[in-house]
Amino acid sequence: xxxxxYVRPISKTTWYLRNGRFRIYALRxxxxxxxxxxxxxSIFALRALWQGAxxxxxxxxxxxxxxxxxxxAFALVxxxxxxxxxxxxxxxxxxPLMMGEKKVAASTIVLGHYLVWALVSLFLLWFVGVx
Amino acid sequence: MAIAKxxxxxxxxxxxxxxxxxxxxxLIALFLLVALGxxxxxxxxxxxxxxxxxxLGKLTVFGVLFLSLWHAAHxxxxxxxxxxxxxxxxxxxxxxxxxxxxxxxxxxxLLAIS
Numbered sequence: 001x002x003x004x005x006y007v008r009p010i011s012k013t014t015w016y017l018r019n020g021r022f023r024i025y026a027l028r029x030x031x032x033x034x035x036x037x038x039x040x041x042s043i044f045a046l047r048a049l050w051q052g053a054x055x056x057x058x059x060x061x062x063x064x065x066x067x068x069x070x071x072x073a074f075a076l077v078x079x080x081x082x083x084x085x086x087x088x089x090x091x092x093x094x095x096p097l098m099m100g101e102k103k104v105a106a107s108t109i110v111l112g113h114y115l116v117w118a119l120v121s122l123f124l125l126w127f128v129g130v131x
Numbered sequence: 132m133a134i135a136k137x138x139x140x141x142x143x144x145x146x147x148x149x150x151x152x153x154x155x156x157x158l159i160a161l162f163l164l165v166a167l168g169x170x171x172x173x174x175x176x177x178x179x180x181x182x183x184x185x186x187l188g189k190l191t192v193f194g195v196l197f198l199s200l201w202h203a204a205h206x207x208x209x210x211x212x213x214x215x216x217x218x219x220x221x222x223x224x225x226x227x228x229x230x231x232x233x234x235x236x237x238x239x240x241l242l243a244i245s
């Protein structure tokens with residue numbers, strides 16, 4: 001073995017820009033910022049709810065703005081593509097399922113996740129009175 | 132001990148990832164409707180307070196927020212490392228502290244809503 005091996009220089013801060021797979025990985029991982037943002041926004045909403053009707057209505061009114069509409073619309077699409085789809089694609093790898101001696105096909109597991117997601121979302125939309 | 136800690140962090144990360152994958156598109160859609168001024172019936176004060184007063188409502192909201200916060204915290208810790216911030220100890224303290232504060236605030240407000 002060489003005493004002084006050559007180490008290919010790799011940037012610690014921009015390495016994921018070199019390759020499409022790495023880029024998708026980075027785009028997927030940063031969805032955690034959206035999870036954190038919406039969790040804290042929900043906690044802020046809980047605070048307004050706890051303070052009473054006036055605070056709650058003021059909170060709802062404070063959320064109405066064009067920039068927030070654009071942000072939420074972007075977040076919805078981005079989150080669905082990189083978190084929900086990404087997570088469902090990983091599900092059969094993280095939790096391979098056996099039916100007796102046979103392995104359940106990966107596509108079946110992924111499809112099952114989308115089906116449950118659609119049913120849960122439809123139920124929740126009905127529950128809050130949107131549909 | 133190290134293995135036990137890792138299992139706990141990973142368990143919360145995986146549970147939070149699953150919960151947020153299923154429920155956050157709906158949650159973001161709700162905020163989108165509110166931003167558009169089309170607040171759904173279920174978010175009117177009396178209705179949402181009624182839901183948050185029930186134990187089922189409190190436990191559901193707390194469970195979703197708790198798991199999502201810890202999922203985001205753990206992933207953000209790894210993202211910091213990936214983006215070149217190698218002070219993992221400090222990053223871990225910050226992100227897990229934020230998740231703890233969020234968890235406690237969520238619990239506090241939910242318990243206080245009657």
